[in-house]
Amino acid sequence: MGAGSERFRALFEPRGVLVAGASSHPGKFGFVSLHNILACGYSGKVFATNRDGGEVLGVRCVTDVADLPDGEIDLVFVCTPAAANPDLLRACAKKGITAAFIASAGYGEAGEEGLAAQGELVALADELGILLAGPNGQGVVSPPVGLCAQIVGPFPPPGRIGIASQSGNFVSSFENYAQLTGVGVSRAVSAGNAAAVGVPDYLEYFADDPATAVALAYVESVGDGRAFSERLRGVAARIPVVVVKGGASTGGQKAAASHTGALASDDRVFDGAMRQAGVSRAATVEQGFEVAATFASQPLPRGNRVVVITTVGGWGVVAADAIAGTDLELAPLPADLMAAVDALLPPRWSRNNPVDMAGGETRDTVPEILRLAAEHPEVDAVLFLGMGIQSNQAKLMREGPFWPDHGLERIVGYHERQDARYAEATAEISEASGKPVLVATELAVTSPDNPGPATVRAGGRLCYPSANRAIVALDHLWRRSRWLARRGLG
Amino acid sequence: MPTLSEAASKELLGAFRVPFPAEHRVATADAAVEAAAALGHPVVVKLGGDAIAHKTERGLVRLGLGSADAVRDAADALLAAATPDDGEVHLLVAPMLRATRELIAGLHDDPQFGMTVMLGVGGILAEAVADVSFRLAPIERTDAEEMIDDLALQALLGPFRGEPAVDRDAVAEVLLGLSEAAAARPDIASADLNPLLVVDGRPVAVDALVELR
Numbered sequence: 001m002g003a004g005s006e007r008f009r010a011l012f013e014p015r016g017v018l019v020a021g022a023s024s025h026p027g028k029f030g031f032v033s034l035h036n037i038l039a040c041g042y043s044g045k046v047f048a049t050n051r052d053g054g055e056v057l058g059v060r061c062v063t064d065v066a067d068l069p070d071g072e073i074d075l076v077f078v079c080t081p082a083a084a085n086p087d088l089l090r091a092c093a094k095k096g097i098t099a100a101f102i103a104s105a106g107y108g109e110a111g112e113e114g115l116a117a118q119g120e121l122v123a124l125a126d127e128l129g130i131l132l133a134g135p136n137g138q139g140v141v142s143p144p145v146g147l148c149a150q151i152v153g154p155f156p157p158p159g160r161i162g163i164a165s166q167s168g169n170f171v172s173s174f175e176n177y178a179q180l181t182g183v184g185v186s187r188a189v190s191a192g193n194a195a196a197v198g199v200p201d202y203l204e205y206f207a208d209d210p211a212t213a214v215a216l217a218y219v220e221s222v223g224d225g226r227a228f229s230e231r232l233r234g235v236a237a238r239i240p241v242v243v244v245k246g247g248a249s250t251g252g253q254k255a256a257a258s259h260t261g262a263l264a265s266d267d268r269v270f271d272g273a274m275r276q277a278g279v280s281r282a283a284t285v286e287q288g289f290e291v292a293a294t295f296a297s298q299p300l301p302r303g304n305r306v307v308v309i310t311t312v313g314g315w316g317v318v319a320a321d322a323i324a325g326t327d328l329e330l331a332p333l334p335a336d337l338m339a340a341v342d343a344l345l346p347p348r349w350s351r352n353n354p355v356d357m358a359g360g361e362t363r364d365t366v367p368e369i370l371r372l373a374a375e376h377p378e379v380d381a382v383l384f385l386g387m388g389i390q391s392n393q394a395k396l397m398r399e400g401p402f403w404p405d406h407g408l409e410r411i412v413g414y415h416e417r418q419d420a421r422y423a424e425a426t427a428e429i430s431e432a433s434g435k436p437v438l439v440a441t442e443l444a445v446t447s448p449d450n451p452g453p454a455t456v457r458a459g460g461r462l463c464y465p466s467a468n469r470a471i472v473a474l475d476h477l478w479r480r481s482r483w484l485a486r487r488g489l490g
Numbered sequence: 491m492p493t494l495s496e497a498a499s500k501e502l503l504g505a506f507r508v509p510f511p512a513e514h515r516v517a518t519a520d521a522a523v524e525a526a527a528a529l530g531h532p533v534v535v536k537l538g539g540d541a542i543a544h545k546t547e548r549g550l551v552r553l554g555l556g557s558a559d560a561v562r563d564a565a566d567a568l569l570a571a572a573t574p575d576d577g578e579v580h581l582l583v584a585p586m587l588r589a590t591r592e593l594i595a596g597l598h599d600d601p602q603f604g605m606t607v608m609l610g611v612g613g614i615l616a617e618a619v620a621d622v623s624f625r626l627a628p629i630e631r632t633d634a635e636e637m638i639d640d641l642a643l644q645a646l647l648g649p650f651r652g653e654p655a656v657d658r659d660a661v662a663e664v665l666l667g668l669s670e671a672a673a674a675r676p677d678i679a680s681a682d683l684n685p686l687l688v689v690d691g692r693p694v695a696v697d698a699l700v701e702l703r
Contacts, residue, residue: 222602223602224602225600225602225603225604226602226603226604226626229603229626258596258598258680258681258699258701259594259596259616259617259682259684260594260595260596260598260608260680260681260682260684261598261680262617263594263598263608263610263616263620263622264598264600264608264624266602268620268622268623268624269598269600269602269603269606269624270603271624272606272623272624272625272626272637272640273603273624273625273626275625275636275640276625276626276629276633276636486632486636487632
C-alpha cells in the first residue's frame with residue numbers, strides 16, 4: 001500500500017483522535033461527535049480542543065493544538081468554524097496528524113466564498129500531507145476498531161461491508177440495515193462535499209483494505225462519467241461493488257438529432273456503463289444493502305441453476321416466479337437427486353423443483369435434503385423457505401396461559417432447537433459445498449428473535465425477508481460471477 | 491454539426507464491417523432503371539445528397555417498386571422534388587428487403603460518459619419501446635454480446651414467425667464495427683443505423699446517418 005493508503009488508514013484506523021471544537025452543549029456537533037467516539041468502544045486515545053478549555057464528557061480540552069502530545073494522534077474530527085480551519089490543519093500537521101474529517105459547513109455548499117475557502121483548504125491539506133475528508137460530512141465509522149466519529153446514529157456492528165456515500169443520511173440508512181440484519185460494516189464514510197476525496201477514492205481504498213470484502217456506495221452525481229466508470233471497474237475487478245444511484249430519473253432524454261441520442265437518457269447510459277464496469281447496480285436502498293450483505297456472507301455461484309426447497313407449496317411457487325424474472329434458472333431436478341430425495345420423503349412431495357416437502361419432513365430430512373441439493377454438481381445455489389414456522393407456534397405456547405404444563409415446555413424446546421438446527425445447517429452446508437445457500441422468511445423482520453432467523457443472523461448471514469428479495473440478491477451474485485468469468489477474472 | 495449523406499455515411503461505416511445491402515448510386519432515371527434490373531425487383535429508390543438527412547419525413551424514399559416503369563416514375567418524381575437547398579443530389583437504388591424484425595444501433599457522444607455504443611429494438615416504436623443497451627466505447631466482444639443479452643425483448647431474437655434466430659455473432663460484429671469506427675474517426679459525433687433489419691437472421695443496415703463534429 002502506498003502513502004495514499006496509509007492516510008486512509010489514519011482516517012479509518014487512527015491510533016488517536018482529536019475532536020477540534022468540542023462543545024459542552026449536547027446539541028452541537030462538537031459534543032455529539034466526542035460523545036459517539038467515547039461511547040462506542042474506541043480503544044485509542046481521545047483528545048479535544050475548545051476555545052475556553054474546560055472539560056467535556058470527562059475529556060480535558062486544550063485551547064491550543066500545540067499543547068497536545070506529538071505522534072499519538074492520526075485523525076482530527078473538525079467541528080470548528082470554516083475560518084479557523086486553515087490554522088487548525090497547520091497545527092495538526094505539526095503533531096503528526098495525517099487525516100482530517102471536516103464536519104464543518106460553510107464550504108462549497110455555501111456559495112462562492114465557501115467554494116473559495118474549500119479550494120484553499122484542499123490545497124493546504126495537500127501541502128501538509130493531510131487526507132481531507134468532507135467538508136460538510138456526517139463522519140466516519142470503523143466498527144472493527146470501535147471508531148464512531150460521526151454525528152448521527154447508529155453505530156453498526158462490525159463486518160466486511162465498506163460504505164461510501166455522497167449523502168450522509170444514506171450512510172445512516174445502510175448502518176440501520178446493518179443493525180437490523182446483523183450483517184456488519186467495516187468502514188462507512190460520508191463524502192460530504194467530496195472536496196478532495198470522493199466516492200471512487202474511498203472505493204479504491206476499500207479494495208486495498210483487508211477489513212473490507214465488499215464496497216457499497218450511494219451516488220448522485222458522477223462528474224466525469226468515463227473516469228468514474230473506469231475507476232469503479234478497477235475496483236470491481238478486485239472486490240464486489242454495489243452502487244445505488246439517486247436522481248436516476250431526472251436526466252431525461254436530450255434533444256438530439258440522432259435516434260441514438262434521443263434514446264440515450266442519463267440513466268440508460270449510466271446503467272450500461274455500470275454493467276460494463278462489473279458494478280452491481282441496485283434499484284433501491286434496501287436492495288443495495290441486501291446485495292452487499294449477500295456478497296459479504298455467501299460464496300459466488302459458479303452457475304445460475306437454483307434449487308428451491310420449501311416446507312409448503314405457495315412460497316416455492318412465488319420463488320419460482322421471482323427466478324423467472326432474473327438471469328437465474330430453476331434447475332431441472334437431476335434424476336439422481338430426485339431419487340435421493342424420494343427416499344427421504346413421503347410420496348406426496350412435489351417431485352419437482354421447487355422441492356415442496358409438503359410437511360413430510362422429519363427431524364433429519366431438512367438438513368439432509370439441503371445437503372444433497374447443494375452438493376449436487378448440477379446445482380449452483382439453494383434457497384430454503386419455511387424456516388421458523390414451528391418456533392413461531394412455539395412462541396404462542398411459551399407466552400400463553402398454559403405454559404409450561406400439558407407438555408408445552410418439551411414440544412416448544414424441541415421446535416426451537418429444530419429451527420436453530422436448520423439455520424445452522426444452511427451455513428454449514430454452504431461452507432462445505434462452497435455454494436450459496438440462502439434462507440428467506442418474513443420472520444426475519446416480524447419475529448427476529450425466532451430461533452431460525454436469530455441463528456442465521458448469529459452466523460453472520462442475512463436472513464432474507466422474502467423469497468423474491470433473496471432471489472434478487474442471488475441474481476446480482478450470479479451476474480458478477482459471470483462478468484468475472486467472461487473476462488478471465490473469476 | 492454537419493451530417494453526411496446516406497451514401498457517404500454508408501461508405502464510412504461500411505469500411506468498418508457494418509453490413510449494408512448492395513446499392514447503386516446513380517444520377518438519372520435511366521440509370522436507376524438499369525440498376526433496378528441488375529438488382530432484381532422490387533427495389534427501393536431514395537433521393538440522396540450531402541444536405542439531405544431526414545428523407546422519410548420529406549417523402550424522399552419510395553419503397554417496393556416492382557417494375558421498370560415504377561422505378562422510372564419514382565426516380566423522376568424524386569429528382570423533381572429536390573430543392574436548391576439540397577445541393578448536389580443523386581438516386582440510391584437498393585433491393586427491397588423484407589424483414590419483420592428491426593433493430594437500431596448507433597453511436598452517441600454522451601456529455602458525461604463520452605462516446606457510447608448503442609443497440610436497441612428498432613422500428614417506428616423504437617423510442618416508445620426504449621428497449622436499448624449502451625456501453626462506453628471502445629467495447630470488446632464480451633461487451634457486445636452482453637448488450638444483446640441486455641435487451642428485454644429476447645423473444646424477438648429467437649426463431650420468429652418462420653424466420654431463423656438472430657445471428658448474435660453478426661450483431662456483435664456490427665457493434666464492434668461501430669466501436670472501431672468511433673476509435674478510428676474521432677470526428678464522428680453520432681451515428682445511426684436505423685433500421686438495422688434482420689434478414690434471414692442476419693443484420694443488414696438499410697439506412698445510415700453519420701454526424702460529424
